[in-house]
Amino acid sequence: LRxxxxxxxxxxxxxxxxxxxxxxVLGGIAVWQWWPGASLQVSVATARAxxxxxxxxxxxxxxYVTARRQATVSAKRTGKVKVVLVEEGMAVxxxxxVAYLEDDTEAAQLALVEAQLGSGRAALKExxxxxxxxKRTLGRAEELAERRLASTADLDAARxxxxxxxxxLAAGGEEVKVAQRNVALQRQLFSETVIRAPxxxxxxxxxxxxxxxxxxxxxxxxxxxxxxxxxVDMQSLEIEVDVNEAYIQRVxxxxxxxxxLDAYPDWRIPAEVIAIVPTADRQKATVxxxxxxxxxxxxxxxxxxxxxxxxxxxxxxxxxxxPPTGVLIPTAAVQGHGSGSFAWVLKDSRVTRxxxxxxAELGDSIQVIDGLDAGERVVVAPPAGLREGVEVTxxx
Numbered sequence: 001l002r003x004x005x006x007x008x009x010x011x012x013x014x015x016x017x018x019x020x021x022x023x024x025v026l027g028g029i030a031v032w033q034w035w036p037g038a039s040l041q042v043s044v045a046t047a048r049a050x051x052x053x054x055x056x057x058x059x060x061x062x063x064y065v066t067a068r069r070q071a072t073v074s075a076k077r078t079g080k081v082k083v084v085l086v087e088e089g090m091a092v093x094x095x096x097x098v099a100y101l102e103d104d105t106e107a108a109q110l111a112l113v114e115a116q117l118g119s120g121r122a123a124l125k126e127x128x129x130x131x132x133x134x135k136r137t138l139g140r141a142e143e144l145a146e147r148r149l150a151s152t153a154d155l156d157a158a159r160x161x162x163x164x165x166x167x168x169l170a171a172g173g174e175e176v177k178v179a180q181r182n183v184a185l186q187r188q189l190f191s192e193t194v195i196r197a198p199x200x201x202x203x204x205x206x207x208x209x210x211x212x213x214x215x216x217x218x219x220x221x222x223x224x225x226x227x228x229x230x231x232v233d234m235q236s237l238e239i240e241v242d243v244n245e246a247y248i249q250r251v252x253x254x255x256x257x258x259x260x261l262d263a264y265p266d267w268r269i270p271a272e273v274i275a276i277v278p279t280a281d282r283q284k285a286t287v288x289x290x291x292x293x294x295x296x297x298x299x300x301x302x303x304x305x306x307x308x309x310x311x312x313x314x315x316x317x318x319x320x321x322x323p324p325t326g327v328l329i330p331t332a333a334v335q336g337h338g339s340g341s342f343a344w345v346l347k348d349s350r351v352t353r354x355x356x357x358x359x360a361e362l363g364d365s366i367q368v369i370d371g372l373d374a375g376e377r378v379v380v381a382p383p384a385g386l387r388e389g390v391e392v393t394x395x396x
Contacts, residue, residue: 040386041395044346044377047327050367057258057309057361059250063241063291065261065304069199069233072207073098074226076192078215081208086229088206092197099208099228103193110186117179124172131165138162195228204302205230232302237293238274239306242286251276251310257291262305270294271308307364326359326369333378334358334366343372344379350391351379 079101086098138158144150208214208225215224239259243251257271274290281287291308293300333343334356341358344351359367372378379386386392 040383040390040392042344042346042351042383042386042392043380044394045330045333045380047329047368047372047374047376047378049374050326050328058312059243059247059310060307060361061241061243061289061310062305062307063239063289065237065300065302065306066240067232067234067302068236068238069201070230070236070302071198072227072230073195073197074216074228075101075195075214076216077189078213078224079193081210081212081214081225081228082193083210084206084208084228086203086206088203090203091201092203092231093200094197096197097194098197098203099195101193101195101214103190106186106190106193110183110190113179113182113186117176117183120172120176120179124169124176127165127169127172131162131169134158134161134165197231199231199233201231201233203229204232234298234300235296237296237300237302239271239291239293239308241289241291241308242281242284243289245280245285245287248276248287248289251289256311258309258311259291259293260307260309261300262307264299267299269297269300273310309361326367327372327374327376328365329368329372329378330380331361331364331366332381335382343368344382344386345372346377346379346392346394349393350389351386353388 081099082102083100084098085100086092092098138155138161141150141155141158145152145155206229208228213224214228215226217226251273253273253275255273257273259269259271261267261269271291271293274292277288277290279287329343334341335344336342341356342353343356345354354371356371357369359369361367379392
Protein backbone atom coordinates (compact mmCIF):
# COMPACT_ATOMS: atom_id res chain seq x y z
CA LEU A 1 0.00 0.00 0.00
CA ARG A 2 1.05 3.57 -0.67
CA UNK A 3 -0.39 7.02 -0.28
CA UNK A 4 -1.15 8.95 -3.40
CA UNK A 5 0.07 12.39 -2.41
CA UNK A 6 -1.09 13.96 -5.65
CA UNK A 7 -4.77 13.04 -5.01
CA UNK A 8 -6.99 15.96 -3.77
CA UNK A 9 -9.32 15.39 -0.77
CA UNK A 10 -13.00 15.30 -1.61
CA UNK A 11 -14.96 18.08 0.11
CA UNK A 12 -18.64 17.37 0.94
CA UNK A 13 -20.82 20.13 -0.45
CA UNK A 14 -23.41 21.59 2.02
CA UNK A 15 -26.95 22.06 0.63
CA UNK A 16 -26.79 25.86 0.95
CA UNK A 17 -30.09 26.30 -0.80
CA UNK A 18 -31.94 24.25 1.84
CA UNK A 19 -30.26 26.18 4.65
CA UNK A 20 -31.26 29.54 3.17
CA UNK A 21 -34.87 28.37 2.77
CA UNK A 22 -35.01 27.27 6.43
CA UNK A 23 -33.72 30.62 7.62
CA UNK A 24 -36.36 32.42 5.59
CA VAL A 25 -39.18 30.24 7.03
CA LEU A 26 -38.02 30.72 10.63
CA GLY A 27 -37.67 34.43 10.07
CA GLY A 28 -41.19 34.61 8.69
CA ILE A 29 -42.57 32.77 11.73
CA ALA A 30 -40.70 35.08 14.09
CA VAL A 31 -42.00 38.16 12.30
CA TRP A 32 -45.53 36.80 12.37
CA GLN A 33 -45.28 36.10 16.10
CA TRP A 34 -43.65 39.36 17.17
CA TRP A 35 -44.48 41.97 14.59
CA PRO A 36 -47.15 44.36 15.97
CA GLY A 37 -49.16 44.18 12.79
CA ALA A 38 -49.39 40.34 12.79
CA SER A 39 -52.73 38.72 13.63
CA LEU A 40 -53.13 35.92 16.21
CA GLN A 41 -56.29 33.90 16.76
CA VAL A 42 -57.55 33.99 20.35
CA SER A 43 -60.58 33.06 22.46
CA VAL A 44 -62.23 35.78 24.48
CA ALA A 45 -64.74 36.09 27.32
CA THR A 46 -66.78 39.03 28.54
CA ALA A 47 -66.35 40.34 32.06
CA ARG A 48 -69.69 40.18 33.83
CA ALA A 49 -71.04 41.58 37.04
CA UNK A 50 -71.54 39.01 39.84
CA UNK A 51 -75.14 37.99 40.43
CA UNK A 52 -74.85 37.27 44.13
CA UNK A 53 -73.29 38.78 47.21
CA UNK A 54 -69.59 38.39 47.78
CA UNK A 55 -68.59 35.33 49.76
CA UNK A 56 -65.23 33.59 49.58
CA UNK A 57 -64.87 30.04 48.32
CA UNK A 58 -62.52 27.89 50.37
CA UNK A 59 -62.64 24.86 48.08
CA UNK A 60 -63.94 23.98 44.61
CA UNK A 61 -64.83 20.46 43.50
CA UNK A 62 -66.83 18.53 40.91
CA UNK A 63 -69.42 15.82 41.42
CA TYR A 64 -72.70 14.36 40.24
CA VAL A 65 -76.36 14.61 41.15
CA THR A 66 -77.56 11.39 42.78
CA ALA A 67 -80.85 10.14 44.22
CA ARG A 68 -81.02 8.78 47.75
CA ARG A 69 -84.30 7.00 46.90
CA GLN A 70 -84.15 5.04 43.68
CA ALA A 71 -85.55 1.56 43.12
CA THR A 72 -85.95 -0.95 40.34
CA VAL A 73 -89.47 -2.26 40.90
CA SER A 74 -89.74 -6.02 40.53
CA ALA A 75 -92.03 -8.90 41.48
CA LYS A 76 -91.58 -11.05 44.58
CA ARG A 77 -91.62 -14.21 42.47
CA THR A 78 -91.12 -15.39 38.92
CA GLY A 79 -94.01 -14.84 36.54
CA LYS A 80 -95.06 -13.65 33.10
CA VAL A 81 -95.88 -9.98 32.61
CA LYS A 82 -99.50 -9.43 31.64
CA VAL A 83 -99.85 -5.63 31.56
CA VAL A 84 -97.44 -2.71 32.11
CA LEU A 85 -99.15 0.55 33.03
CA VAL A 86 -96.21 3.00 33.17
CA GLU A 87 -93.95 4.78 30.69
CA GLU A 88 -90.72 6.78 31.04
CA GLY A 89 -91.32 10.22 32.53
CA MET A 90 -94.61 9.25 34.20
CA ALA A 91 -95.21 10.37 37.79
CA VAL A 92 -96.49 7.69 40.17
CA UNK A 93 -97.69 7.79 43.76
CA UNK A 94 -96.91 5.29 46.49
CA UNK A 95 -99.12 2.21 46.04
CA UNK A 96 -100.04 2.87 42.41
CA UNK A 97 -100.22 -0.24 40.23
CA VAL A 98 -97.38 -0.32 37.70
CA ALA A 99 -97.91 -3.81 36.23
CA TYR A 100 -99.90 -7.06 36.43
CA LEU A 101 -98.57 -10.61 36.15
CA GLU A 102 -100.60 -13.52 34.78
CA ASP A 103 -102.72 -14.85 37.68
CA ASP A 104 -104.74 -17.81 36.30
CA THR A 105 -102.96 -20.41 38.47
CA GLU A 106 -103.09 -18.25 41.59
CA ALA A 107 -106.82 -17.59 41.09
CA ALA A 108 -107.53 -21.33 40.74
CA GLN A 109 -105.52 -22.19 43.85
CA LEU A 110 -107.31 -19.46 45.81
CA ALA A 111 -110.69 -20.83 44.75
CA LEU A 112 -109.59 -24.34 45.81
CA VAL A 113 -108.49 -23.38 49.33
CA GLU A 114 -111.60 -21.25 49.81
CA ALA A 115 -113.71 -24.31 48.92
CA GLN A 116 -111.70 -26.41 51.38
CA LEU A 117 -112.35 -23.81 54.07
CA GLY A 118 -116.07 -23.93 53.35
CA SER A 119 -116.04 -27.74 53.56
CA GLY A 120 -114.20 -27.66 56.90
CA ARG A 121 -116.68 -25.22 58.37
CA ALA A 122 -119.63 -27.40 57.25
CA ALA A 123 -118.01 -30.49 58.81
CA LEU A 124 -117.47 -28.53 62.01
CA LYS A 125 -121.16 -27.63 62.19
CA GLU A 126 -122.06 -31.29 61.75
CA UNK A 127 -119.81 -32.29 64.63
CA UNK A 128 -121.29 -29.54 66.81
CA UNK A 129 -124.79 -30.94 66.13
CA UNK A 130 -123.67 -34.48 66.96
CA UNK A 131 -122.06 -33.24 70.17
CA UNK A 132 -125.23 -31.54 71.29
CA UNK A 133 -127.19 -34.77 70.71
CA UNK A 134 -124.53 -36.80 72.55
CA LYS A 135 -124.72 -34.47 75.53
CA ARG A 136 -128.52 -34.86 75.69
CA THR A 137 -128.13 -38.65 75.54
CA LEU A 138 -125.55 -38.48 78.35
CA GLY A 139 -127.97 -36.45 80.46
CA ARG A 140 -130.75 -39.02 80.05
CA ALA A 141 -128.34 -41.86 80.83
CA GLU A 142 -127.23 -40.14 84.04
CA GLU A 143 -130.88 -39.69 85.15
CA LEU A 144 -131.66 -43.32 84.45
CA ALA A 145 -128.54 -44.44 86.26
CA GLU A 146 -129.51 -42.44 89.35
CA ARG A 147 -132.85 -44.30 89.39
CA ARG A 148 -131.02 -47.50 88.69
CA LEU A 149 -132.86 -47.89 85.39
CA ALA A 150 -129.70 -47.84 83.23
CA SER A 151 -126.55 -49.88 83.50
CA THR A 152 -123.11 -48.48 84.15
CA ALA A 153 -122.05 -49.61 80.68
CA ASP A 154 -124.71 -47.46 79.04
CA LEU A 155 -123.57 -44.45 81.09
CA ASP A 156 -119.93 -45.02 80.18
CA ALA A 157 -120.81 -45.35 76.50
CA ALA A 158 -122.69 -42.04 76.54
CA ARG A 159 -119.75 -40.30 78.22
CA UNK A 160 -117.27 -41.76 75.73
CA UNK A 161 -119.41 -40.55 72.86
CA UNK A 162 -119.40 -36.99 74.23
CA UNK A 163 -115.63 -37.03 74.77
CA UNK A 164 -115.02 -38.37 71.26
CA UNK A 165 -117.18 -35.68 69.72
CA UNK A 166 -115.40 -33.03 71.84
CA UNK A 167 -112.09 -34.23 70.42
CA UNK A 168 -113.46 -34.27 66.87
CA LEU A 169 -114.81 -30.74 67.39
CA ALA A 170 -111.42 -29.52 68.57
CA ALA A 171 -109.66 -31.18 65.63
CA GLY A 172 -112.21 -29.75 63.23
CA GLY A 173 -111.63 -26.31 64.67
CA GLU A 174 -107.87 -26.62 64.06
CA GLU A 175 -108.51 -27.84 60.52
CA VAL A 176 -110.65 -24.75 59.89
CA LYS A 177 -107.80 -22.54 61.19
CA VAL A 178 -105.37 -24.27 58.85
CA ALA A 179 -107.78 -23.74 55.97
CA GLN A 180 -108.14 -20.06 56.88
CA ARG A 181 -104.37 -19.62 56.86
CA ASN A 182 -104.16 -21.40 53.50
CA VAL A 183 -106.70 -18.94 52.16
CA ALA A 184 -104.70 -15.99 53.56
CA LEU A 185 -101.51 -17.42 52.02
CA GLN A 186 -103.11 -17.88 48.61
CA ARG A 187 -104.58 -14.39 48.76
CA GLN A 188 -101.09 -13.06 49.48
CA LEU A 189 -99.68 -15.01 46.51
CA PHE A 190 -102.52 -13.71 44.37
CA SER A 191 -101.79 -10.11 45.45
CA GLU A 192 -98.16 -10.56 44.39
CA THR A 193 -99.32 -10.67 40.78
CA VAL A 194 -100.12 -6.95 41.19
CA ILE A 195 -96.91 -4.88 41.24
CA ARG A 196 -97.16 -1.49 42.97
CA ALA A 197 -94.90 1.54 43.32
CA PRO A 198 -93.00 1.44 46.64
CA UNK A 199 -92.87 5.27 46.88
CA UNK A 200 -93.84 8.37 44.95
CA UNK A 201 -91.52 9.45 42.16
CA UNK A 202 -90.82 9.58 38.43
CA UNK A 203 -90.34 6.57 36.16
CA UNK A 204 -86.95 6.94 34.46
CA UNK A 205 -86.73 3.49 32.81
CA UNK A 206 -89.18 0.86 31.60
CA UNK A 207 -87.42 -2.50 31.38
CA UNK A 208 -90.17 -5.09 30.77
CA UNK A 209 -92.94 -5.62 28.24
CA UNK A 210 -96.10 -7.77 28.29
CA UNK A 211 -95.31 -11.42 27.60
CA UNK A 212 -91.82 -11.34 29.10
CA UNK A 213 -90.82 -13.40 32.13
CA UNK A 214 -89.78 -11.52 35.24
CA UNK A 215 -87.96 -12.77 38.31
CA UNK A 216 -86.58 -11.12 41.48
CA UNK A 217 -83.32 -13.01 40.90
CA UNK A 218 -81.20 -13.33 37.79
CA UNK A 219 -82.44 -16.57 36.23
CA UNK A 220 -83.25 -17.82 32.78
CA UNK A 221 -80.45 -15.97 31.03
CA UNK A 222 -81.31 -13.06 28.78
CA UNK A 223 -84.95 -14.10 28.44
CA UNK A 224 -85.86 -13.18 32.04
CA UNK A 225 -86.17 -9.60 33.27
CA UNK A 226 -85.32 -8.64 36.84
CA UNK A 227 -87.46 -5.51 37.01
CA UNK A 228 -90.48 -3.76 35.55
CA UNK A 229 -89.29 -0.16 35.81
CA UNK A 230 -86.98 2.17 37.74
CA UNK A 231 -88.49 4.91 39.92
CA VAL A 232 -86.61 7.90 41.32
CA ASP A 233 -87.81 10.11 44.16
CA MET A 234 -86.94 13.54 42.79
CA GLN A 235 -87.28 15.07 46.25
CA SER A 236 -84.30 13.00 47.40
CA LEU A 237 -81.82 14.38 44.85
CA GLU A 238 -78.49 15.53 46.27
CA ILE A 239 -74.87 15.96 45.18
CA GLU A 240 -72.03 13.55 45.80
CA VAL A 241 -68.54 15.06 45.64
CA ASP A 242 -65.14 13.40 46.04
CA VAL A 243 -62.89 15.81 47.96
CA ASN A 244 -59.14 15.29 48.08
CA GLU A 245 -58.29 14.13 51.59
CA ALA A 246 -55.62 16.85 51.84
CA TYR A 247 -58.39 19.49 51.79
CA ILE A 248 -61.17 17.72 53.70
CA GLN A 249 -60.46 19.90 56.77
CA ARG A 250 -61.98 22.81 54.82
CA VAL A 251 -65.36 21.07 54.73
CA UNK A 252 -67.78 20.60 57.60
CA UNK A 253 -71.40 19.52 58.06
CA UNK A 254 -73.89 22.35 57.55
CA UNK A 255 -71.45 24.44 55.51
CA UNK A 256 -73.02 26.58 52.78
CA UNK A 257 -72.29 25.59 49.20
CA UNK A 258 -72.94 27.10 45.77
CA UNK A 259 -73.69 24.51 43.08
CA UNK A 260 -73.53 25.09 39.32
CA LEU A 261 -74.88 22.44 36.96
CA ASP A 262 -72.87 21.80 33.81
CA ALA A 263 -76.14 22.03 31.86
CA TYR A 264 -76.96 25.49 33.30
CA PRO A 265 -73.63 27.31 33.88
CA ASP A 266 -75.30 30.64 34.74
CA TRP A 267 -77.62 29.17 37.37
CA ARG A 268 -76.18 29.16 40.90
CA ILE A 269 -78.07 26.88 43.27
CA PRO A 270 -77.80 27.35 47.06
CA ALA A 271 -76.92 24.16 48.89
CA GLU A 272 -75.31 22.92 52.09
CA VAL A 273 -73.19 20.01 53.26
CA ILE A 274 -75.34 17.17 54.61
CA ALA A 275 -72.58 14.92 55.84
CA ILE A 276 -68.99 13.83 55.32
CA VAL A 277 -68.89 10.07 54.80
CA PRO A 278 -66.48 8.82 57.50
CA THR A 279 -64.21 6.78 55.24
CA ALA A 280 -61.61 7.48 52.58
CA ASP A 281 -60.91 5.88 49.21
CA ARG A 282 -57.32 4.69 49.40
CA GLN A 283 -57.07 4.32 45.64
CA LYS A 284 -58.09 7.91 44.85
CA ALA A 285 -57.12 9.51 48.20
CA THR A 286 -60.54 11.18 48.40
CA VAL A 287 -63.39 11.47 50.89
CA UNK A 288 -67.03 11.45 49.76
CA UNK A 289 -69.14 14.46 50.76
CA UNK A 290 -72.94 14.63 50.53
CA UNK A 291 -74.38 18.03 49.58
CA UNK A 292 -78.11 18.80 49.71
CA UNK A 293 -80.03 21.31 47.59
CA UNK A 294 -81.75 24.10 49.51
CA UNK A 295 -84.05 24.79 46.55
CA UNK A 296 -85.87 22.08 44.58
CA UNK A 297 -86.24 22.49 40.83
CA UNK A 298 -87.48 20.23 38.03
CA UNK A 299 -84.39 21.08 35.96
CA UNK A 300 -82.17 19.09 38.32
CA UNK A 301 -81.92 15.51 37.04
CA UNK A 302 -80.08 12.42 38.32
CA UNK A 303 -76.48 11.88 37.12
CA UNK A 304 -76.04 15.49 35.98
CA UNK A 305 -72.53 16.88 36.32
CA UNK A 306 -72.16 19.70 38.82
CA UNK A 307 -69.43 21.96 40.17
CA UNK A 308 -69.61 23.06 43.78
CA UNK A 309 -67.88 25.84 45.70
CA UNK A 310 -67.64 25.35 49.46
CA UNK A 311 -68.11 28.81 50.95
CA UNK A 312 -66.21 30.30 53.85
CA UNK A 313 -67.95 29.15 57.01
CA UNK A 314 -66.74 32.29 58.85
CA UNK A 315 -68.63 34.65 56.54
CA UNK A 316 -71.03 36.80 58.56
CA UNK A 317 -74.52 37.97 57.73
CA UNK A 318 -73.11 41.46 57.17
CA UNK A 319 -70.71 40.08 54.56
CA UNK A 320 -73.56 38.34 52.78
CA UNK A 321 -75.60 41.54 52.79
CA UNK A 322 -72.92 43.57 51.00
CA PRO A 323 -73.76 44.43 47.39
CA PRO A 324 -71.79 42.63 44.64
CA THR A 325 -68.49 44.27 43.72
CA GLY A 326 -66.13 43.97 40.77
CA VAL A 327 -66.64 41.61 37.84
CA LEU A 328 -66.22 37.92 37.13
CA ILE A 329 -63.94 36.52 34.41
CA PRO A 330 -62.71 32.98 33.65
CA THR A 331 -59.77 31.91 35.78
CA ALA A 332 -57.92 30.91 32.59
CA ALA A 333 -57.83 34.58 31.53
CA VAL A 334 -55.69 35.63 34.50
CA GLN A 335 -51.91 35.65 34.06
CA GLY A 336 -49.32 36.02 36.82
CA HIS A 337 -49.89 35.63 40.56
CA GLY A 338 -50.85 37.79 43.51
CA SER A 339 -50.12 41.49 43.07
CA GLY A 340 -48.59 40.75 39.65
CA SER A 341 -51.82 39.39 38.18
CA PHE A 342 -52.92 40.78 34.84
CA ALA A 343 -55.09 40.02 31.82
CA TRP A 344 -55.05 40.84 28.12
CA VAL A 345 -57.98 43.11 27.25
CA LEU A 346 -59.21 43.14 23.65
CA LYS A 347 -60.15 46.51 22.18
CA ASP A 348 -60.38 47.43 18.50
CA SER A 349 -58.77 44.11 17.43
CA ARG A 350 -55.66 44.77 19.55
CA VAL A 351 -54.75 43.57 23.03
CA THR A 352 -53.68 45.66 25.98
CA ARG A 353 -52.20 44.45 29.23
CA UNK A 354 -54.31 45.35 32.26
CA UNK A 355 -53.16 44.87 35.87
CA UNK A 356 -55.78 43.32 38.14
CA UNK A 357 -56.67 43.19 41.81
CA UNK A 358 -58.30 39.83 42.40
CA UNK A 359 -60.91 38.63 44.87
CA ALA A 360 -62.44 35.21 45.57
CA GLU A 361 -62.65 32.28 43.19
CA LEU A 362 -66.03 30.72 42.43
CA GLY A 363 -65.92 27.59 40.31
CA ASP A 364 -64.22 28.33 36.98
CA SER A 365 -64.51 32.10 37.51
CA ILE A 366 -62.59 34.59 39.62
CA GLN A 367 -63.65 37.95 41.02
CA VAL A 368 -61.77 41.04 39.76
CA ILE A 369 -62.17 43.82 42.30
CA ASP A 370 -60.26 46.44 40.34
CA GLY A 371 -58.86 46.70 36.82
CA LEU A 372 -61.82 45.66 34.66
CA ASP A 373 -65.30 46.91 33.92
CA ALA A 374 -68.34 44.82 33.08
CA GLY A 375 -68.64 44.23 29.35
CA GLU A 376 -64.91 44.37 28.56
CA ARG A 377 -63.50 41.38 26.69
CA VAL A 378 -60.46 39.47 27.95
CA VAL A 379 -58.36 36.82 26.22
CA VAL A 380 -58.83 33.32 27.64
CA ALA A 381 -55.74 31.08 27.73
CA PRO A 382 -53.51 33.57 25.84
CA PRO A 383 -51.27 31.99 23.18
CA ALA A 384 -47.49 32.24 23.27
CA GLY A 385 -46.11 35.42 21.77
CA LEU A 386 -48.98 37.67 22.81
CA ARG A 387 -47.77 41.14 23.76
CA GLU A 388 -48.88 44.76 23.99
CA GLY A 389 -50.49 46.09 20.82
CA VAL A 390 -50.61 42.80 18.92
CA GLU A 391 -53.51 42.58 16.48
CA VAL A 392 -55.64 39.49 17.01
CA THR A 393 -58.70 37.81 15.56
CA UNK A 394 -61.38 36.17 17.67
CA UNK A 395 -61.69 32.44 17.05
CA UNK A 396 -64.96 30.50 17.06
